[in-house]
Amino acid sequence: MVAQLVRLKLTLLVNTFRRSVWQTVGLVVASLYALGLVTTIVVAAVATGAYDPAAAGLVLTLGGALAVLGWWLIPVFLFGVDATLDPHRFVTFAIPRRTLLTGLALAACISVPGIATVLAALGSSLAWWRAPAVLPIALLSAALGVATCVVGSRAVTTALAPLLESRRYREVLAIVALAAVVLVGPAISSVMQALGVAEKEVDGSSVTVTVGGGEGLVRAAEQLAGIVAWTPFGAAWSLPATLYDGDRAAFAGRLAVALASLALLWLVWDRALARSLVTPAGGGRGSEARGLGWFGRFPATPLGAVAARCTTYWLRDPRYSGSLAIVPLLPIVLYVSGGASGVPIVLIVGPVVAWVLGFAVSNDVAYDYTAFALHVSTSTDGRTDRWGRALPVLLFGVPLVVLLVALSVVLTGRPDMLPALLGLSLGTLPLSLGVASAISSRFLYPVPKPGESPLKQPQGAAVATMVAQLLALLITAGLSVPAVGLTIWSVATGNIALGWAVLLVGPAVGIATLLVGIRIGARTYDRRAPELLQQVLSFP
Template identity: 40%
Template structure:
């Protein structure tokens, strides 16, 4: 049974990659990146063995703890880490729970991250071979460390995806928990200013991690290398107990989800209430606008793109709090526009097979482009305006505001213009409606990152006149030039937007059926 499920895992993954050549390319690039990281890690572990045992132990425990934390925190960003073997799809099969647990754990180990982690952990033998007792202990510590990371990841994914039992609460928890993760960097930077971060401090942190569940499995071979037998025995007990606890938590959560699988239910709507559809003109562009705006207001997959709005000013404040805070926060609006302007780059992907209904009505491509852009702008434009005005309202310097608005709306409009073409050209695998909005399909992370970078680069080039004029006006505090930057941003950004809508509309008229075919293929994967 376990072998059958593992074969199924690779068959599903192969089918997913076979349906999309670009997804296969992304998967291969991800695998090559993993191999590069793995080669570097193995080389470092080999050289580490020629030093002293204390240094080797500190490095392995510190890095190993970070790896384990990465596995544990990953599901908070992407529920159901491995989308190729979803337990929810196995509910209908009479698979014993214990065998299912073993199969899912091995499937996690056999993925690219699991294989990289496993081989890197085995590479610690190249370090500990210089201390025979530690090498023997590592034969037990390596599987403990790898299984703890994988099982903890599965347990957290299973527990987090079932929080509360209500769909809204699950979705909100998945989105909101992402906020402290983004703020972790600035928070650490802020705390670090309170004390000197030096080698002694790092060693203290590593010694503490060695006694925690995330570091104990990596630490007890190091204690044996230095002759600390009682400490090694205690840390081994912590490691074994950690694996047993996370295994039981995962087993209980998975058993509950198999007996009572999640179900989605439609909310009741009073007769005659059709939401935004009753408030817009009865025209194709108006209907697309109403539907898209409904998505933006209610769909967590869209709302997650707005998380950066309060976070970017917070990040700027963290790094500029001892300097000119007002001047630094003045650039929050262009950054917000830069990030959320890309929101429409593959908007049709979120429609799923519902896109067929739009094609059946014969909506023209330009009307679709206009409706989707207006819906996104109805959310983004007020946000950018508020973020732009707030710093000047608090710290003054109103003469710089027009230039910042010119940069912000120039970038925003240019990004929408570029996205009007890209979203009519390709679709990507995205989480289903009601699923975790941060889920990722194998092979798509690299491609999405590449798409983001390409669209941002094109948008920056097209809006560069407004950026250059606005930046000069901002740093020279030239009020006249600032107003010129506003005009340049609106004109240049508006021209790119109109051009993108026309080009993207004509392209969508030609590619609509092909996009629908790809959407259906992805849904059946």
Template identity: 35%
Template sequence: MAARILRLRLALIVGAFRGPRGHGVRAWLGAAALAAVVVAAAGMLLTLRGASDDAARVVTVLGGAALTASFFLAPLISGVEDQLDPRRFSIFGMPAPALALTTGAAGLVSIPILAAVALGVCLVAVWAAHGVPVIIGVVAVIIGVLTCSLLARVGMATAALVLRDRRSRELSGAFAILVIVVAVPASVFLASLEWGGEVPTQLTQAASVLAHTPLGAAWAIPALVPGAGADLFWAIVISLATLLVLAAVWLWLVAHMVSTAERPVAVRERGGLGWFAVAPGTPAGAITARSLVYWLHDPRYVANIVIVPVAAVLAIIPPLIAGVPLEVAVLVPLPILALFFGWLPHDDLAYDSTALWVHIASGVRGSADRIGRIIPVMLIGIPILAIAVPIAISIHGRWAALPAMVGACASLFLSGLGLSSIASVVAPYPVSHPGDSPFRQPQRSGSRAGTAQALVLIGSLVVSAPALWWAWLAVTGRVEFSAAALWGGLAIGLVVLIAGVAIGASAFSQRTGRLMEFAESA
């Protein structure tokens, strides 16, 4: 039976590249992307053969911990069905221990595990160049790969048992955004370091901590051989204990899955609700889901999302023409990006048109309306800023300026959202109607439109002036102001955001009649 399951596993892997043309193209593109990532990571690893022991230790431990964590997070993010779900083989009457061993072994036959093995071979080569016996590196890689495989099995089973009825493309996308927000800045930072020199103390401390956790213990074994002290002993103990615990958890999950009746699928009727099935069942959650649908599908909203990054990038051209060095000019788009992302919802009520009556007729509290409308902008703006800021700082070349830019952007973005929460209620102005071209604007009488737009932009700049000044001082060489810019910017942004939501909520509750009149006449 074990041999048949292994052959079935190989057949499923080969079959994934067949079928309809679209499916095959996606499979080949995914495999090509994975291969490109593996080749790039392997190339970076092999360059560590000539680096210092500290640099090699930091990179291998941090990278190994990230690799191990990804094997558990991937099933939660991807939402794919487990081809080796133990319940599919329960009809053969295999005992739970035998089924757990068979499916666990078959799980080792996969493309991600093959990629992990390839990176493990590079790790062995790196530490062999640093004088570590090859056999120790091989044993460490075997323990690490087995840990990754068991984590993937446990992650798949957990997703099948816990998330099956709640998982959707929307939830998977939310997980993916979270991973991008964390992974991209870290990757940009690590790639920008000069590994031939002195390793930053913070990275050394992080690697030391991860070496004593289940995520990084196995990969740290060859890295700790040169010291051969208590740290090496505990890394071995923790890595082996992790394997034993994961094996016991996998055995329990298999026994539970094959002996427990599956829940009725009737509850999956919520699956067609999209974001409404993911958002909390509260007024603010419902408005958040409704706004997300608009921001991701309505051409009027999508046009705004696209225009803001393009305009921010174009802002780098005038400084370059004026002779400003690229290292300085590359920082210009960041505050512009944050400012305009915070400005985007300044007229969001007008985009609802007559659909605004849904909020008013249902008696939604103003706070729920205000919060529900700014969360989608945060979910869009924060990932883009999280990617743009470290990339720009890496080109700038001075990572000491990162906290200052984060604080300045946070102040502009959050204060813009707070002021927009007020402006959209107090001073709405006509916009293109649903279904119209986003570039078709109605005739407007008076100066309300220009006033509302200008007040939000100027107000955001005025309240953020201290954070911008501290950031400027930090970027121009006075690094001691970086902390002030970071914490001051966050404090200013949060205060203005909270105050703006509170004022906007009160105005919404008091102006429902006027807002409905505006929606009918605009």
């Protein structure tokens, strides 16, 4: 039965190539990327092991711990990922739970991330090729590490399944995940800066002593690896390095931690799966509607209905609200990054947010999913559809952009740049919105479905997304040349009059682009509405 489950997963993976062209392209690109990453890891591990086995052990311990952490946490954020072998589908087959667990664990490795993890773990064990006595332990370490990744991932997701069924929990979790991803860069930058400075006490007083960033990083990594090696995340991966150092007591202790952690994770998964098979989580209680919401605030017209629905999406759908949630974090990211480089790049926060908000409607029809059928069945015309999607972005985007521009000039102490930045930002918002309104009625690509995580990347969507974004970016950049050129000229020469010129030229070009873009998009929409619906419903 275990072999049958593995064969079933292999069959499902092979059949992925037959579903659609975009899925095939996406899977091929993901496979090539994973292969390149695995090759890089293995070559680096072997080279480091030949040069300095101690450094190889340090890197493998920390890298393995990050892999375990990723396997445990990413499925929680990307709920619903890889449900091809849903355990609930095997309830009626009376498969012993231990057999089902073993089959599901092995089948979990039959995927691009699973195969990449197995190959990277086995290849990294070759870092100890110069110490033949350690090599068998390195292979055991790789097996234990991969098992910890897979079993821990299944244990966490199965145990948290009741919470993940709650829509509100998923929405909050998704927004937190987006915020964490955005803040990773500034956090790493701050840590790297801190590692370059140490404090030394001299005669009772604290004296700051600057040390080499490389030395500080190595010391911090050694201390961190020493701690991680005694945790479930890094215990298995630290075994070869511990044996190579000749510390038999530490080796026995870390092996015990690795085995005990794996046994505990297996037990948690077993109990959680038994509970979910007997009492599967429901879809949660439906929320009680209170009033008309935004439908009561917009006019009772087709345009008002579309605008009200889109406004509701922006505030309640995590696929939209996640974009708004990271906006307050962008000034922090740019301010910290600018502080590290000495360049006040926080000044670009206004134009960047304006472009992001405008581009956000570039795939609105795909985000509608089956709800778009209502537009087609009611013969909603293209002008109503395009303006209904653009108005909410303008209503909250204009004051938001103005606030961010004012904040950026205050943080940098450059009030003289306010007119130019304000003109550039207020021009970029309608300009980007106009471009997105035009191309969104022609180019669609797969997106997470309603109720799914905004971090989930549907198969076949990566290439299409990059093409659409690149096309929109090039068109927007080309149309922004007048405003951008005047802004750079104003900043370079310190001519405030040119800044006021940007305040006139930027919005004028943006509004003109918005009017033309909506007109083009409306005509294309009227001609292709049934095709758009068919394309949206065909997305996996």
